[in-house]
Amino acid sequence: MILGAFLILGFGALVLFLPKGEGATVKRGEKLYMQQCMNCHGKDGKGLGKLIPGLHHAELLQKERLICAIRYGKSGPLEVDGQVYNGQMPPNFTLDDGEIRDIVNYVYTQFAEAPKSLDLPEVQDQLRNCAQANPRLQW
């Protein structure tokens, strides 16, 4: 009985603390990640040697870098934790703003030290700022 009550309370608390709709965006993000990102960054997000960075690096997961890189790609040297990567990440203009949000939320859930979730306006704000912050879009 007591155990049951605890379970119900615990589950209730979990539901209360999960932002609305988070499960759905992460689930859609997982599918998109496997289609669009996994080839290079790996199913486990670990990247490939010193050729492709892993996604567990906090500095790559800053939203301004992550969101802009998904849409506009990344070229030129990229230094992460002292390692310089010289590969090219292709831009992807087929993903709409909501799909980018879903991928970002999946990446944050799977690979970030402190998982978090962004909503659509936050992502769209950032997407507008990609071009402002760097007109050549060299992310």
Place this chain on the structure above:
Amino acid sequence: MKMLPFFGPVLLFLWSCGSPNSNAEKELKHLPFMGEPMLIQNDQGSVDTLWPALPAFTLASQTGDSLTQLDLAGKIRVADFFFTSCPTICPMMSAQMLRIHERFGSNDQVVLISHSIDPEHDSVSVLADYAEKLGASAPGWFFLTGDMDLIFSLADAYGSFAEKDPNAPGGFAHSGALTLADRQGRIRGVYDGTNPEEVDRLILDMERLLAEAPDYGPEAVPVGLDYAQ
């Protein structure tokens, strides 16, 4: 009848003790030979069955030296066809080849060869940089560059595929196949290099080939390439 549950395990134990060889043979079941046999009439009037071996080649490797089929004689090899700027399946293939390299890198009976299908861009120094960053080293793993038509023909001979295609991402269309060939250069398996489970199977098949007698099976005969230099 009540005794049966006690007898069952004892009988199974006896069974397994009685035929140790048949179990070992099962483990070492031979891999098939891929391709078509060549039936050649010999001087005695009977027919010899020969098997096509992979063609001869000379390509430059990331070490700066050239590599030929003679360097692979007596060794088992795994081959793939890729390019360093490939934006699609190549990183997955390289990740899987790296698994194999980590497993067999210290075994001098095993050689991995990755052929660049974009040799114009993938020079020796580009390949050396790629190999170093990937964590791959010769003589366990060679990255090869050279004449593009030769490399495309080799892809075909290895049961893979590569061609220039301006509509494909990166400018080349190619297969993600990993080809396994035995000590005599006969193809014994082709695997999907983007599928980790298939590569698990490839690794087991490599163990089988390593355990196989080098002269097992029909005699190998190198075949020419349908390619004009």
